[in-house]
Amino acid sequence: MVDAFLTAAGENACGTHGPHPGDAAADLAVQLATRYADGHAVVLTDEPTIVDLDLEARLRAAGAAPLRPTDRDWRAALPNAGAAITGCVLAVAATGHVVVAAGPGTPRAASLAPPAHICLVHAERVVPTIGDALAVLDAGDLPSALIWVGGPSRTSDLEMRPTIGVHGPRTVDLIVISA
Amino acid sequence: MAHGLATPGRTFRDRAARALDDSGLQRALRNLDVRLGTAAEVERDMRPVKDRAASIRRETLADLDGWLERLEAALTARGVTVHRCATPAAARAVVASIAREVGAHVVVKSKSMATEEIDLAEALEAVGFDAVETDLGEYVVQVAGERPSHIITPVIHKTLDQIAAVLSEEAEESLPVDRGALTDWVRTHLRERFLEAGLGVTGANFAVAETGTLVIVTNEGNGRFCTALPRVHVAVVPVEKVIPRFADLATLLPVLTRSATGQRLSNYVSMISGPRRAGEQDGPEELHVVLLDHGRRRLIGTPYEAMLACIRCGACLNVCPVYRRVGGHAYDSVYPGPMGEVLTPLLSAGLSGRDLPAASTLCGACTEACPVEIPLADLIARLRADLRSPDPVEADARRPHARRSGFGAWALVWSSPRGYRASTIVTRLLGAGVAPARAVRWRRRLLGVGGWTATRDVPVPARRRFRDQWSTRS
Amino acid sequence: MPPVALFVTCVVDLVTPDTGFAAVRLLEAAGCEVVFPAGQTCCGQPAVSAGEPEAARRLARHFVKVFEPFETVVAPSGSCAAMVHHWYPELLDGAWRRRAESVAARTYELSQYLVEVLGRTDLGATVDGTVTVHDACHGLRHLGVRDAPRVLLTAAGATVVEMTEAETCCGFGGTFGVGHGVLAGALADDKLGYAAATGASCVVACDQACLLHLEGRRRRGTVGPAPTHLADLLAAGLP
Numbered sequence: 099m100v101d102a103f104l105t106a107a108g109e110n111a112c113g114t115h116g117p118h119p120g121d122a123a124a125d126l127a128v129q130l131a132t133r134y135a136d137g138h139a140v141v142l143t144d145e146p147t148i149v150d151l152d153l154e155a156r157l158r159a160a161g162a163a164p165l166r167p168t169d170r171d172w173r174a175a176l177p178n179a180g181a182a183i184t185g186c187v188l189a190v191a192a193t194g195h196v197v198v199a200a201g202p203g204t205p206r207a208a209s210l211a212p213p214a215h216i217c218l219v220h221a222e223r224v225v226p227t228i229g230d231a232l233a234v235l236d237a238g239d240l241p242s243a244l245i246w247v248g249g250p251s252r253t254s255d256l257e258m259r260p261t262i263g264v265h266g267p268r269t270v271d272l273i274v275i276s277a
Numbered sequence: 278m279a280h281g282l283a284t285p286g287r288t289f290r291d292r293a294a295r296a297l298d299d300s301g302l303q304r305a306l307r308n309l310d311v312r313l314g315t316a317a318e319v320e321r322d323m324r325p326v327k328d329r330a331a332s333i334r335r336e337t338l339a340d341l342d343g344w345l346e347r348l349e350a351a352l353t354a355r356g357v358t359v360h361r362c363a364t365p366a367a368a369r370a371v372v373a374s375i376a377r378e379v380g381a382h383v384v385v386k387s388k389s390m391a392t393e394e395i396d397l398a399e400a401l402e403a404v405g406f407d408a409v410e411t412d413l414g415e416y417v418v419q420v421a422g423e424r425p426s427h428i429i430t431p432v433i434h435k436t437l438d439q440i441a442a443v444l445s446e447e448a449e450e451s452l453p454v455d456r457g458a459l460t461d462w463v464r465t466h467l468r469e470r471f472l473e474a475g476l477g478v479t480g481a482n483f484a485v486a487e488t489g490t491l492v493i494v495t496n497e498g499n500g501r502f503c504t505a506l507p508r509v510h511v512a513v514v515p516v517e518k519v520i521p522r523f524a525d526l527a528t529l530l531p532v533l534t535r536s537a538t539g540q541r542l543s544n545y546v547s548m549i550s551g552p553r554r555a556g557e558q559d560g561p562e563e564l565h566v567v568l569l570d571h572g573r574r575r576l577i578g579t580p581y582e583a584m585l586a587c588i589r590c591g592a593c594l595n596v597c598p599v600y601r602r603v604g605g606h607a608y609d610s611v612y613p614g615p616m617g618e619v620l621t622p623l624l625s626a627g628l629s630g631r632d633l634p635a636a637s638t639l640c641g642a643c644t645e646a647c648p649v650e651i652p653l654a655d656l657i658a659r660l661r662a663d664l665r666s667p668d669p670v671e672a673d674a675r676r677p678h679a680r681r682s683g684f685g686a687w688a689l690v691w692s693s694p695r696g697y698r699a700s701t702i703v704t705r706l707l708g709a710g711v712a713p714a715r716a717v718r719w720r721r722r723l724l725g726v727g728g729w730t731a732t733r734d735v736p737v738p739a740r741r742r743f744r745d746q747w748s749t750r751s
Numbered sequence: 752m753p754p755v756a757l758f759v760t761c762v763v764d765l766v767t768p769d770t771g772f773a774a775v776r777l778l779e780a781a782g783c784e785v786v787f788p789a790g791q792t793c794c795g796q797p798a799v800s801a802g803e804p805e806a807a808r809r810l811a812r813h814f815v816k817v818f819e820p821f822e823t824v825v826a827p828s829g830s831c832a833a834m835v836h837h838w839y840p841e842l843l844d845g846a847w848r849r850r851a852e853s854v855a856a857r858t859y860e861l862s863q864y865l866v867e868v869l870g871r872t873d874l875g876a877t878v879d880g881t882v883t884v885h886d887a888c889h890g891l892r893h894l895g896v897r898d899a900p901r902v903l904l905t906a907a908g909a910t911v912v913e914m915t916e917a918e919t920c921c922g923f924g925g926t927f928g929v930g931h932g933v934l935a936g937a938l939a940d941d942k943l944g945y946a947a948a949t950g951a952s953c954v955v956a957c958d959q960a961c962l963l964h965l966e967g968r969r970r971r972g973t974v975g976p977a978p979t980h981l982a983d984l985l986a987a988g989l990p
Contacts, residue, residue, distance in 0.1 A: 192541070193542040200560055201556075202557050205558040210502065229527035232523060232524050235523075240523075242550055244547070249544055251545075255414030255417070256456045256460070258310060259308075263464065264499075265464060266498030290930070290934075293931065293933070294934075297933065598919050598920045598941075635931070638938070639924055640888035642920065661800075662803065684798050691761075728930050730932075732933055733932070733967030733970070736963040739765065739768050742765055743768035743787075
C-alpha cells in the first residue's frame with residue numbers, strides 16, 4: 099500500500115522518498131529543506147512526528163534556521179520562509195494525497211506559504227481509499243480544518259496546460275517513515 | 278442573470294455569430310478537452326461511483342429543507358454565523374456589511390460561481406473595497422474587465438498571447454509569453470494581497486449537514502490562502518450544495534473532480550469545520566456562511582428539481598458542440614453551456630436567458646456526460662415549451678406561443694392521413710414544376726426556413742412521395 | 752414471421768423516397784415481409800424541438816393508432832425511432848402512455864433491427880471502398896445504435912475508418928438547424944472536415960435529416976465525402 103501511495107503521489111508530481119527509518123527520514127527532510135530554503139527559514143510544525151524526531155535540532159545542526167508556530171514573529175516571518183516540514187494525519191494510497199490537520203502548533207499556512215513543502219508520512223497512516231480516510235477521520239471529532247494535499251500548487255488555466263507553483267508550494271516531497 | 282459586464286450582442290444568435298468570427302477565440306477554444314476524464318477505462322471504474330453520486334443528490338433534494346436545517350444547526354454549533362439569503366441583493370448586503378465591520382480594505386476571493394451569480398466582487402468594489410479574484414484564470418478575467426467563460430476554466434476563451442497581453446498591461450511591463458513566467462508574476466503579485474487581506478470570500482463545493490463542514494476543492498491553493506490568513510472568512514453557499522453525510526464525500530469528491538478536470542481528486546481539498554479554535558495560530562476568527570436560495574428551493578417538486586443536483590463540474594460544457602464552437606460569453610450568463618441554458622431562465626424566473634434553451638441541438642451529449650444523471654437535454658426541450666409563459670417554473674401548459682408558430686395547425690393537419698396527403702402536394706409541386714428561384718422563395722415563405730437557406734441548400738422535395746410510389750409498386 | 756411495418760418517416764417520404772425503398776429491399780433481403788401502413792405521417796419530433804408538446808402529443812397519438820396493430824415497426828431513422836422510445840412516454844399519460852410504451856417496445860431503427868433483432872449482418876450486399884460512420888445523436892444516445900451500421904458495412908466488404916468525434920452532433924438539431932443556421936453550418940463543416948480527413952468516399956449515417964443538412968452544406972462549398980444513408984449504400988450493393 100505504501101508503494102501504491104508513493105506511485106500515485108509521484109504521478110501527482112510529488113518527490114517521493116522511502117520508506118526510511120525515522121532517523122534517516124528526518125535527516126533526508128533536513129537535507130531537502132536546507133537545500134530548498136537556501137538560507138531562508140524552515141517552517142516546522144509542533145506535532146508529534148516533528149517533535150519526536152527533533153527536527154529543530156537537526157535543522158540547527160545543518161545550519162538552517164527553524165521557524166516554529168510558537169515563535170513570537172511566526173506570522174511576520176512566514177512570507178520569507180523557504181521551506182516547511184510537516185507531518186500528516188493520514189495518507190491516501192488511491193490518490194497520493196496526504197491529509198494535514200489544522201490545530202494548535204499546526205497552522206494552515208505552514209504547508210502552504212513556503213515554496214517547498216516536505217511532509218513526513220508514517221507508513222501506518224497510509225490508508226487505501228478516500229472512503230477509508232473519511233472513516234478514520236471520524237465525523238464526530240473533526241479539526242477546524244483538514245487540508246488534503248495532492249502535490250505542488252498547480253493550474254490549468256493557461257490554455258489547459260498544467261503549470262506548477264501558482265500560489266502554494268512549487269515542490270512537495272513526501273518521505274515515508276517505515277513502520 | 279443581470280450583471281454589469283454585458284457581452285456585445287442582444288441575442289444568443291448575434292453573440293454566437295460574433296464568436297464564430299473571432300479567430301483568437303476560435304484558436305483558444307481548441308484547447309478545450311472534450312474527453313476530459315471520460316476515457317473508457319476511467320468511465321467503467323467511475324460508473325458505479327457516479328450512480329451512487331446521483332442517488333445521494335436525489336436523496337438530498339427529496340428533503341432539501343430538512344438537510345438545510347440540519348446543516349444550519351451543525352454550522353451554528355461550530356460557531357459559524359449562518360445568514361439565510363433569499364436573493365442576490367440580500368446576500369450582497371450581508372457580505373458588504375461583514376466587510377465593513379472587518380474594516381478590511383482588501384478582500385481576497387477564491388473562484389466561486391455563486392459569488393459570480395450574485396455579482397459579489399463588483400458589489401464590493403462599488404462600496405469601496407478592493408475585491409481581488411485570486412484564481413489565476415479569474416484574476417486574468419477580472420483584470421481584463423471580462424466575465425469567466427467557463428465554470429471551471431474561466432479564461433479558456435483566451436490564448437496565451439492574449440493572457441500575456443492582459444497581465445503585461447496590469448504589470449506595466451512586458452511579460453514574456455511563457456506559462457511559467459506569467460504564473461510567477463501572478464504568484465508574487467497576489468501573495469501580497471493575501472497577506473494584507475482582512476476578509477476572505479469563497480464558495481463551497483459541498484456543505485456537510487452531519488458535521489457542519491464546508492468542503493472546497495482547488496488546484497492552485499488560493500482557496501487555502503483565503504481561508505487561512507484573513508481574519509474573517511465568508512463562504513457563499515447556494516442551498517443545493519448541502520450533502521447529508523461526511524462519508525458521502527468519498528463518492529462526491531472523486532465524481533466532481535473526475536468530471537471537472539479529469540483528476541482522481543483535485544490537488545487540494547479543504548474541509549473546514551468552524552473558525553479558528555483556541556491555541557491555533559491561523560485561520561479565520563470569524564466564519565460566516567451565506568446560504569443563498571435565489572430561486573432554487575421553489576424548483577423542488579417541479580420537473581426542474583433534478584437541476585439542483587448539479588455539482589458544477591462543467592462536463593456538459595466540455596462536450597457540448599455548441600459551447601465548444603462559441604465559448605461561454607455567447608450565453609451572456611454566469612452559467613453557460615447546457616447547464617446554463619437550464620439554470621439561467623430558472624433562477625431568474627424567466628427574466629434572463631430566454632433564448633438560451635433554443636441554443637441547443639438537443640444532441641444529448643450533455644445528458645450523457647452529466648455525472649449526476651441530470652436529463653439536461655430533456656430539461657432544455659421542456660423549457661422551450663415552458664418559456665411560452667413569463668415564468669417557466671409556473672408555466673401554464675395551455676398557453677400558446679406569443680409568436681404564432683403554426684405547429685398546432687400543422688399537427689392538426691398531419692394527424693390525419695388525408696390532411697398529410699393534401700398538404701404535401703404543395704411540397705411535391707415545389708419539387709417538380711415551379712421555376713427554381715421562385716420555388717426557393719416559396720419554400721422559405723411556406724416552411725419558414727430562411728435560417729436554413731442562409732447557410733445550406735434546402736433539400737428539394739421528390740416528385741413522387743414514397744407513399745405514391747409504394748401504392749404503384751409491383 | 753409477422754410482417755414488418757415500415758415507418759418511412761416524413762423526410763424520407765417527401766424528400767428521399769429512394770431511401771425508403773432501399774430500406775424495404777434490405778428488410779426483404781433479410782427475409783422480412785414489409786407492409787406500409789398508409790395512415791402514417793410524422794412522429795412529431797419537430798414539435799418537441801420547437802417547444803410545442805401539444806402538437807407533438809397529437810402526432811404521437813396518431814402514430815400509436817397507426818402502428819399498434821403491428822408486431823414490429825422499423826424506421827430508417829434513429830431519431831424518429833428514438834422519438835417514439837424517449838418522448839412518447841413523456842408526452843402521454845394514462846392509457847395512451849401504456850399504448851405508446853407497448854408500441855415503443857416494438858419499434859426499431861433499421862440497422863438495429865437487422866443486426867440486433869434478426870441477428871443478420873451479411874445481407875448479400877457488396878460495398879467497395881472506404882467509408883466513415885457518423886453516429887447520429889438520438890439513435891446513438893436513446894437507442895444505443897453504434898455497432899450495427901458498422902457491422903453491416905464491414906460484412907458488405909467496406910473498410911470502415913473511424914473519424915475524429917464520430918459521436919459529436921452534426922449541427923442539424925431540428926429547429927436549431929433553422930433558428931441557428933450559421934452555427935449549424937459551422938458544426939456541419941466540422942463534421943465534414945473530420946469525415947474528409949479519413950479519406951472515406953462517403954460519410955454514412957442512419958438518419959436522413961443529418962445527411963440532408965450535411966449535403967446542404969456541401970453544396971455551399973464545404974469539402975467532404977458524400978453524406979449517404981446506410982440503407983441507400985447497402986441496397987445499391989445488393990445483387
